[in-house]
Amino acid sequence: MSGDEAETAAQARAVERTTGGDLKTAQIAGALLNHKDDKKGHHDLFHWWWDKNVGINFTYPDTSNTWFGFMVKSKKGAKSFNHMEQNFWNALHYKATLTELVALALYSQSFSHPYMHSICAEASHKTNMLDLGPLHHKFHDFILYVISQPLLVLNSTDYTTATADGQPWQSEETINKIQELAPTLPNLKALFLAGLQGTEETWSHFISEFAPGGLIDEATQEEHDLAWLAPTNDVNEGALGSFCLMMQRQPQLSLLGYNSQRMYFHNETAEFMQKFFVELEDHLFLHKAAQEAMGEDKKRKAAIIQFQEQKNAEQQE
Template sequence: MKAIRTSDAQKRNMLDLGPFHSRVHDHMQKMITNPDILIGKDLDFSESHKTATLDGEKWQNPAVVKKIFDLIPTLTHFCNLLIAFFKGAAQTWECFTSEFAPGGLIDEATAEERELAFMPAANDENEGLLGSFRRLMHYQPQLTLLSCNALITFYRNNTEAFMAEKFTEEEDYQYIYKLGREANGEEKKRRKELVDFHDKQQAEKTGRKEVLERNAKATAEQIAQLDLVFDKEKVPELKGTSLKDQLRLFKNAGAPNLQKGPMPIKVADIRKALVDAIDLHTNGTWKLVQDEESETEHINLSEEEGDEEDEEDGWEDIEDYESESESE
């Protein structure tokens, strides 16, 4: 990265970095073949940078590297991991730099051709454009994206000097004015395309949601017409859709072993879950909603009958009461 940054600062052409990429790959191959040049036991740490680093320069942070060297003896598989790392890095490096391969277009291009196709060594300018755009919009929020791009292109390409040299006739300026007027609707068109695209996405999302809801409703109606199978001997006979429908039925009916966690997927697991649900229902751990309602009605009816008996016990026989009154 240091070499790339230096090349970028020196305005070097990225197309001229083929030999550098080859050096990096060769250095990784050296590490794979002989990792001792980096982590050898007999390697003098103060001199290790001469063989370990690509450029032979000293470590940027010797204290950190020294600490790593001290830990290596305690890491049994460090050497194997290091070799595996460089093998993967070398393979990836070949993919990333395949356009610089010997015999390729860049390798066979002349110096003049590479100069005509000049590319910066780093993409810092592209990364910086977003920040520049943000600052520009902060100070001039009325600018559109197209206007911003036009301004950047104007200054970077030194368009003003080009116009001063090449625009010699009034017709040249009139032609530019014409292009400017024709481009006035481009921003409006771009925004409309964004809105249309958003509307299309939303419509597709709504359509998918409606389809899912219809399918879920149809499935629920289909399952509602089925009856629960409480015979454990019939569970092994259930297959495919029938088996899955029974699983949903028991879950909807309130089987406690199906209320938490993910639903079983494998056939054996589904059958076991159904058998467990039947056992829980048999021993009274859970009951169907209609069974609970029946019990509640029975309890309420019993309470009402008990209240009526209490009321009858509270009344004295009218005939006995009248007889007692006459005797008095």
């Protein structure tokens, strides 16, 4: 694109989605070495699109399927890297990207893991998120401290001063490897410091909710208790994980069917049916209601597919 040409929407999206460096390398590594398909389950949009356009309720074979394994083996007959594997290999041998990865690893050991350990410990004790202002200010203060003295973390293996909580490293082997690589990475200090400064800006915005004189700070303990918030999202993630596992076992199960099963076992529905469903007409009525609800589920899927197709068409313009 020449300098006098206006950037199109498609070009703007392409630039926005083009990634590289440490984050892209980490994404590729996750896809290659620790793919999360076993957690994500199947891709609903593909199944619904296939059902709508081909007319067959089709489930793609899983990675344990013999036919799928045969396909993978055949594709690797050339005994060479595929595109993703080659990119991953190149990234690990490119000093700039390696420097970024080391900076990320150092940040995770000194800050990310200590924070997650602390916040999960509070969650296990049923602590109210609204009462964790001091904890978050403590971590923000640590960031400011390291910004003023970055060598405290860069040149140290002493976890008592180089981690935000003063607890042992999550991975001492990682720290030893960082210390081994650091002398060969001349830009590590500048990159690590720039990352910390960006992190500090985000944390300043985040802890503003706990600022002295703010709503949370001025609220009474009784008001905190009335507005109780969990420190983590584990409950919702646990429900999502259960859904994904169920969809692996029953890939054709609809969302409505899954919700109905959950309600049956967790909402005392089973006891209610055993007590009040005494006539055949009761069960026939329930079957009719379920069939009518299935129609609504199909409408929901069709609406999602229609929206996706419309979005794809707009992006191609």
